[in-house]
Amino acid sequence: MPPLLPSALTETDLPLAELSCARLDGELFPLGGSWCPVDALAGPETRAAAIQPSAPRRAAAERLTAAWIYGLCPEPAQHQFCVDVRARTHKAADDAVQLREVRLAADDTLLLARLRVTTPMRTAVDLTRWGVSTGHRAETPLIAALLERAGAGRPALRGISFSRIAQAQLRDAFDLLGAAPPDDG
Numbered sequence: 001m002p003p004l005l006p007s008a009l010t011e012t013d014l015p016l017a018e019l020s021c022a023r024l025d026g027e028l029f030p031l032g033g034s035w036c037p038v039d040a041l042a043g044p045e046t047r048a049a050a051i052q053p054s055a056p057r058r059a060a061a062e063r064l065t066a067a068w069i070y071g072l073c074p075e076p077a078q079h080q081f082c083v084d085v086r087a088r089t090h091k092a093a094d095d096a097v098q099l100r101e102v103r104l105a106a107d108d109t110l111l112l113a114r115l116r117v118t119t120p121m122r123t124a125v126d127l128t129r130w131g132v133s134t135g136h137r138a139e140t141p142l143i144a145a146l147l148e149r150a151g152a153g154r155p156a157l158r159g160i161s162f163s164r165i166a167q168a169q170l171r172d173a174f175d176l177l178g179a180a181p182p183d184d185g
Helices: 016-024 045-054 064-071 120-130 140-150 164-175
Strands: 029-033 034-037 079-084 096-100 109-112 117-118
Touching: 016 034, 029 045, 034 045, 045 064, 045 109, 064 079, 064 096, 064 117, 064 120, 064 140, 079 117, 117 120, 120 140, 120 164, 140 164
Parallel strands: 079 096
Antiparallel strands: 029 034, 109 117
16 A cells, blocks of 8 residues: 655645644654655655755765765765766755766666665765865765675775775775775776
8 A cells, every 4th residue: 555645745745834734743754855754764765755856957866965865874964966977957056955077877876766876885985085075084984884885895996096095094994894995906
């Protein structure tokens, strides 16, 4: 039997006053800019559905937003999305959203609740290479948790350029997992 309500509601579904009243009545809880029924599991599918309305067209959730969707960190103040450089899109005037252009292979993303999300491996690689934001490195335990979620025993990372700092952080993350780091070549 299908659910009566979608897993995430926005003001396009119901007026804000009704959503707020339902929250006060204990029927909904806020999540990622949307409202979810209290019986909805706040898992990856629900988190992806909650931010899908704010995602730019053709964009994939990345870095901290992807890690949040996987349940590995708190919700970021600014959701981070990326779009393939070959796709044409524009960023809406929304300070709660960051958008950057990257090269995305078909296997770099997966679909959760109609939202493309970078895979745990791609998310870990992006966080080691680019950090959580300009000048702020990701925490190594978060990288390790993403690698563990990806099931990374010894991934092939050939062809990906890493700075020395990113290589060291990736090695530290594999050390936390007790796994052998990948070949640097």
